Amino acid sequence: MNEQEVQSLIQKAMDEHNGVVKKEELTKLGIDYRRVNQLVKDGKLARIKNGYYTDRVDGFSEEALVAALFPDAKLCMESALYAYGYIKEKPFGWTLAVDKNTSKSRFKMDYPKIIPFYTEPEALEIGAATIEISGSTFGIYDKERMICDCLKYESKMNRDDFKAAIQSYIADPDKDISVLMDYARARKVVKKVQSLIGVWL
Incomplete structure (x- = not known):
């Protein structure tokens, strides 16, 4: 999967889950933990808590x-x-x-x-x-x-x-x-x- 496909899958998953996706959901989409860690390092994903990720770091109110x-x-x-x-x-x-x-x-x-x-x-x-x-x-x-x-x-x-x-x-x-x-x-x-x-x- 190229970068664009990964981003597109993540975007769709985020939209379906109110902006917070579990690690298991990402794995089901074929995005393994190494890719997830890289996306976190690149600032494209943020780990909210163990096993939960978002791509809307600044756009999230409490x-x-x-x-x-x-x-x-x-x-x-x-x-x-x-x-x-x-x-x-x-x-x-x-x-x-x-x-x-x-x-x-x-x-x-x-x-x-x-x-x-x-x-x-x-x-x-x-x-x-x-x-x-x-x-x-x-x-x-x-x-x-x-x-x-x-x-x-x-x-x-x-x-x-x-x-x-x-x-x-x-x-x-x-x-x-x-x-x-x-x-x-x-x-x-x-x-x-x-x-x-x-x-x-």
Whole structure:
């Protein structure tokens, strides 16, 4: 394969995978690790983390990188609260709900900081939605599921963020209490919903 063919294959693969391609994908295209290393040396590819490459080094925002690396994840907890405007300060890391069977090594990266919440596969889809942030599409939980998770994992949350989450939900004109109760039963937080939210309704 000549240089032009290699570049064309890489370009196509990048377009199909939101600008981030795994080493295995490149190998499948017939581009071996020596060629990949050479492309990295030449500045035509950049290694984001072990086994993941991009050709858009300068054109990647943090949001685009997370969306490309974790298309199967859902924004949850603080990241979802921030995306919905329930908390004002951007969280230190990205809180992502992921299938508990997924490889733990995927989340070992210095930047951006990823905080995975390992979830049963069947629970992963409860309240699944999508949201666009800075031009990138993310999986996210709807507000009702997000609040149930905040109640479930209250002990892992910053106290002020937790209070802001509950108050923002209570004040949200788009909330759906019947859906909240359905999720509360599924997530086993019915009593918490009744005591912390029910009194305000």
